[in-house]
Amino acid sequence: MNQEKIGKFIAACRKEQKITQQELAEILGVSDRTIGNWENGRNMPDLSLFKPLCDALNITLNDLMSGEKVKEKEYQEKFEENIVNTIDYSTKKITKYNQVISLILIIFGLFVSISAIMIFPSESSWGSIYSVFGVIIFMIGIARILNTIKWYKRLFLIIVIFTLSMGILLFTDYINVKLNDQAPMFRIMTTTTGNVIYYDTPFYDVYRCNFDEDNEYWVIEKNSKKNIVDLINYCK
Numbered sequence: 446m447n448q449e450k451i452g453k454f455i456a457a458c459r460k461e462q463k464i465t466q467q468e469l470a471e472i473l474g475v476s477d478r479t480i481g482n483w484e485n486g487r488n489m490p491d492l493s494l495f496k497p498l499c500d501a502l503n504i505t506l507n508d509l510m511s512g513e514k515v516k517e518k519e520y521q522e523k524f525e526e527n528i529v530n531t532i533d534y535s536t537k538k539i540t541k542y543n544q545v546i547s548l549i550l551i552i553f554g555l556f557v558s559i560s561a562i563m564i565f566p567s568e569s570s571w572g573s574i575y576s577v578f579g580v581i582i583f584m585i586g587i588a589r590i591l592n593t594i595k596w597y598k599r600l601f602l603i604i605v606i607f608t609l610s611m612g613i614l615l616f617t618d619y620i621n622v623k624l625n626d627q628a629p630m631f632r633i634m635t636t637t638t639g640n641v642i643y644y645d646t647p648f649y650d651v652y653r654c655n656f657d658e659d660n661e662y663w664v665i666e667k668n669s670k671k672n673i674v675d676l677i678n679y680c681k
Contacts, residue, residue: 449486450512456484458502472501492535547589554583562617567627576630580610615648622651626663639677654680 459469459480466480473480473494482488490498499509507515510527557579565572584607591599618630628635629646636643640658644651645668652664671679 447512448489451489451509452484452486454509454512455480455498455502458504459484462502464501469501473497489534492531543589543592547586550586550589551583552586554579554581554586557582558614562614562630565630567621567630572630573632576614577611580607580614583610619649622663623665628653636676638673639680641676641680643671643676643679652679 459466464472466477466484470477470480475494483490495506495509499506502509505515507527510531558576559579561572561575561579565575584603587606588599588603591602594602615631621627622629628642629644629651632644632646632651634645636645640655642653642656644653648668650666650668650671652666653661654664655661
């Protein structure tokens with residue numbers, strides 16, 4: 446549908462009926478600014494307003510969608526053309542709406558993940574919970590954007606992007622532990638015994654020796670199983 450042509454037609458029919466933008470807006474329950482946007486071709490009326498608008502302007506739906514008064518001999522041909530155009534317009538509008546929602550989910554998910562890492566102290570488990578929650582929201586947005594491709598390709602891309610996202614979170618957490626001597630946010634278990642706090646993560650172990658003392662120090666090692674005796678003697 447030609448928005449500009451239809452907008453000019455709406456304006457001409459309104460003036461023909463000697464109705465102001467304000468009066469037409471009151472009839473349809475919209476603002477006069479909305480009427481102005483229609484007539485300037487910036488956007489189209491909602492489909493639910495097509496019939497009331499036609500009644501107010503004393504035109505047919507075929508006239509409105511064509512952007513001109515349709516001659517009787519061309520009515521059927523124009524009607525079929527306008528049906529196709531209306532379906533195409535509706536599909537594009539729904540697609541655009543879905544894309545906006547998807548973009549909002551992606552941005553919000555990233556915001557939640559980044560905020561969780563920055564706001565919550567590393568000792569708190571809430572940071573990891575909220576950051577993963579943010580990744581899930583982010584992935585929902587990605588999945589919505591990818592819904593036009595075949596399911597197996599979409600599944601593969603979702604798995605790859607999710608893996609990369611979690612990898613970035615885990616790597617960022619590791620760098621934070623290594624550079625800032627902080628407890629890992631993504632840990633499986635925390636054990637405190639003697640003068641050592643042990644943090645078990647999926648890929649490495651962290652030992653906080655002589656915690657809360659002047660000679661406190663941190664050690665990062667590869668995953669290894671240590672019993673209580675090993676932990677008590679670790680920092681000696």
